[in-house]
Amino acid sequence: MTVEQIPSHPVPQRLLDASKCPKPHVSSIEQYKAMWQESVDDPEKFFGNLAKELLSWSKPFDTVKHGSFENGDIAWFMGGELNASYNCVDRHAMKNPDKVAIIHEGDEPDQVRKITYGELLRDVSKMANVLKSRGVRKGDNVAIYMPMIPEAIVAILACTRIGAPHSVVFAGFSAESLRDRVVDCSARVVITSDEGRRGGKNIATKRIVDDALGKGQANQVESVIVFKRTGTPVPWVEDRDVWWHDEMAKARSVCAPEPMNAEDPLFLLYTSGSTGTPKGILHTTGGYLLGAATTVKYIFDVHPNDVYACMADIGWVTGHSYIVYGPLTLGATTVLFESTPTYPNPSRFWDLIQKHKITQFYTAPTAIRALRRLGDQWLDGYDLSSLRILGSVGEPINPEAWNWYNEKVGKNQCAIVDTYWQTETGSIIVSPLPGAIATKAGSATLPFFGVKPMILDPTTGKEITEPDVTGVLAISQPWPSMARTVYNNHTRFLDTYLNPYPGFYFTGDGASRDADGYLWVRGRVDDVINVSGHRLSTAEIESALVNHETVAEAAVVGGNDDLTGQCIHAFVSLKPHVEAGEGLEKELTLQVRKIIGPFATPKRVYLISDHPKTRSGKIMRRILRKIVNGEQDSLGDISTLADPSIVEQLIQKVHGDN
Ligand code: WT7
Numbered sequence: 001m002t003v004e005q006i007p008s009h010p011v012p013q014r015l016l017d018a019s020k021c022p023k024p025h026v027s028s029i030e031q032y033k034a035m036w037q038e039s040v041d042d043p044e045k046f047f048g049n050l051a052k053e054l055l056s057w058s059k060p061f062d063t064v065k066h067g068s069f070e071n072g073d074i075a076w077f078m079g080g081e082l083n084a085s086y087n088c089v090d091r092h093a094m095k096n097p098d099k100v101a102i103i104h105e106g107d108e109p110d111q112v113r114k115i116t117y118g119e120l121l122r123d124v125s126k127m128a129n130v131l132k133s134r135g136v137r138k139g140d141n142v143a144i145y146m147p148m149i150p151e152a153i154v155a156i157l158a159c160t161r162i163g164a165p166h167s168v169v170f171a172g173f174s175a176e177s178l179r180d181r182v183v184d185c186s187a188r189v190v191i192t193s194d195e196g197r198r199g200g201k202n203i204a205t206k207r208i209v210d211d212a213l214g215k216g217q218a219n220q221v222e223s224v225i226v227f228k229r230t231g232t233p234v235p236w237v238e239d240r241d242v243w244w245h246d247e248m249a250k251a252r253s254v255c256a257p258e259p260m261n262a263e264d265p266l267f268l269l270y271t272s273g274s275t276g277t278p279k280g281i282l283h284t285t286g287g288y289l290l291g292a293a294t295t296v297k298y299i300f301d302v303h304p305n306d307v308y309a310c311m312a313d314i315g316w317v318t319g320h321s322y323i324v325y326g327p328l329t330l331g332a333t334t335v336l337f338e339s340t341p342t343y344p345n346p347s348r349f350w351d352l353i354q355k356h357k358i359t360q361f362y363t364a365p366t367a368i369r370a371l372r373r374l375g376d377q378w379l380d381g382y383d384l385s386s387l388r389i390l391g392s393v394g395e396p397i398n399p400e401a402w403n404w405y406n407e408k409v410g411k412n413q414c415a416i417v418d419t420y421w422q423t424e425t426g427s428i429i430v431s432p433l434p435g436a437i438a439t440k441a442g443s444a445t446l447p448f449f450g451v452k453p454m455i456l457d458p459t460t461g462k463e464i465t466e467p468d469v470t471g472v473l474a475i476s477q478p479w480p481s482m483a484r485t486v487y488n489n490h491t492r493f494l495d496t497y498l499n500p501y502p503g504f505y506f507t508g509d510g511a512s513r514d515a516d517g518y519l520w521v522r523g524r525v526d527d528v529i530n531v532s533g534h535r536l537s538t539a540e541i542e543s544a545l546v547n548h549e550t551v552a553e554a555a556v557v558g559g560n561d562d563l564t565g566q567c568i569h570a571f572v573s574l575k576p577h578v579e580a581g582e583g584l585e586k587e588l589t590l591q592v593r594k595i596i597g598p599f600a601t602p603k604r605v606y607l608i609s610d611h612p613k614t615r616s617g618k619i620m621r622r623i624l625r626k627i628v629n630g631e632q633d634s635l636g637d638i639s640t641l642a643d644p645s646i647v648e649q650l651i652q653k654v655h656g657d658n
Pocket residue numbers: 271317318392393394395396397418419420421422423424444507508509521522523524530533534535
């Protein structure tokens with residue numbers, strides 16, 4: 001289907017019916033348009049007001065907006081002071097101590113824990129005191145490597161309470177990836193658990209931490225705080241490891257929140273780019289928190305009695321903004337889900353929604369596609385009528401998956417919000433507003449407040465204004481929650497995001513804009529691939545492969561995949577005189593899992609005699625990409641290759657057996 005043939009879905013009537021649903025915060029397209037216009041024409045006024053309305057400041061800010069893309073010195077709410085943990089916990093605990101802050105649904109469906117704002121305040125304060133007792137001071141970075149348990153949120157907020165930026169590392173990352181991240185941010189404290197539990201399996205988080213820290217470079221780490229999740233005995237390093245429960249038992253339950261400058265760092269989050277090592281994306285306190293809160297308010301349209309659920313992992317930015325900071329800043333009830341969509345069976349999401357009467361449900365296209373494939377019978381008999389808003393994030397959602405989500409899960413009665421954003425943007429930048437913007441399957445629709453997107457011609461960098469165009473997606477003015485820098489490497493920040501198209505923030509994505517002004521994000525235009533919503537750098541996977549003693553050269557490209565969106569195809573040539581022994585492909589696959597993590601497992605590894613190279617020796621990845629995607633009939637001019645005959649061999653290798 002082309003874009004023109006995709007029908008537009010009006011805002012569901014039910015959402016606008018005051019007898020059925022709370023009135024949406026924005027309830028007409030005119031209201032959205034007026035607010036958006038003001039947000040980009042007069043951001044000082046628009047965000048100045050919102051910052052006063054949604055956040056509590058211990059010292060008011062003097063200026064709303066400062067700096068420019070040209071100078072790379074963006075700052076918001078300068079002069080203002082606030083504390084994120086105070087905003088997420090204390091103020092709600094004072095007003096409403098018994099309101100549930102976190103519903104934890106454990107790996108087994110009968111393991112449910114509810115934590116009130118009052119309890120959260122006590123735990124966060126205690127943990128903050130524990131961190132202080134381990135020598136953590138304002139400005140020290142703390143690494144968190146934890147499963148999806150409430151203590152992960154407690155750890156995050158305890159850091160922000162004392163002004164220690166956290167660096168959460170997704171617990172699916174390998175020991176080596178964890179070590180790189182711990183070393184890069186010089187963390188002296190790591191918070192983890194004995195094990196994690198997911199889909200009925202145990203995950204050896206503590207052992208991975210031990211492996212990461214045991215190899216010399218990371219010996220700056222003085223303390224490892226270990227939460228007991230499963231009780232399985234774990235190795236212990238005396239003088240370094242302490243139990244969470246022992247320390248908490250000794251800690252005072254009162255800890256004054258540290259007043260932070262609006263521009264003080266709140267956290268680091270490492271993400272993959274097209275080149276080199278992962279970047280520590282740095283977010284600051286005021287602007288980030290406002291972005292997270294504003295988007296939850298307007299895009300998820302949260303109201304006081306809602307039960308809001310985001311299925312992401314806290315190790316990714318979606319978990320940061322949409323499990324922790326956004327909902328808690330608003331004083332909402334947030335669901336933390338430890339398991340998988342198919343454990344113990346593929347009804348798990350629907351069981352979760354019915355049990356907790358979830359009103360907003362946020363997941364990824366890859367999960368929707370997997371559940372759709374398993375069949376509609378898994379939805380039978382579940383009452384999903386509490387739902388109002390269904391969110392999607394992480395990659396473009398194909399219309400088949402969108403329609404299934406809308407019809408089978410939402411029963412055509414919910415707003416579907418396809419939310420486009422990135423680790424670097426801090427919060428959602430393109431999305432429908434549920435009560436205001438008509439949707440089209442596969443389009444993230446219109447920009448959020450403060451965001452002015454442009455489609456640029458990739459070669460000239462000129463803005464393309466006509467309707468129905470495709471180009472690279474850029475943003476033309478700063479918004480509050482955008483990343484401020486790459487940790488310890490501002491030049492890299494400028495070179496990656498602000499210098500490619502001067503005067504713009506460059507997203508790295510390609511996009512089209514249709515005649516209605518709707519945006520259709522097409523995917524990355526750089527060497528980043530997106531597997532099940534996980535962002536991976538081809539360069540990192542290649543370097544993991546080249547690390548293997550047998551490998552001479554490796555080239556990794558993204559293939560299309562019905563389930564995971566993209567998948568990893570690796571082309572590997574061996575060193576001279578190395579015999580491709582039995583099982584080498586498997587060994588190389590394991591090599592990538594070991595160095596990066598299981599989510600980076602290549603789908604195929606091809607052992608080849610040589611790569612398609614230009615005469616100057618550059619690997620033509622474009623040719624590999626076309627071959628794996630079945631486009632070998634449109635390879636274009638291959639006469640510039642040093643050895644054009646290699647192409648036929650590659651086609652044989654990839655497609656030979658069918
Ligand atoms: C990349 C960012 C921040 C969300 C989690 C991933 C892709 C994300 C969408 C969407 C099309 C999307 C982009 C983006 N992406 N959401 N709704 N439609 N593409 O965060 O790991 O920083 O990855 O994910 O390619 O650049 P991330």
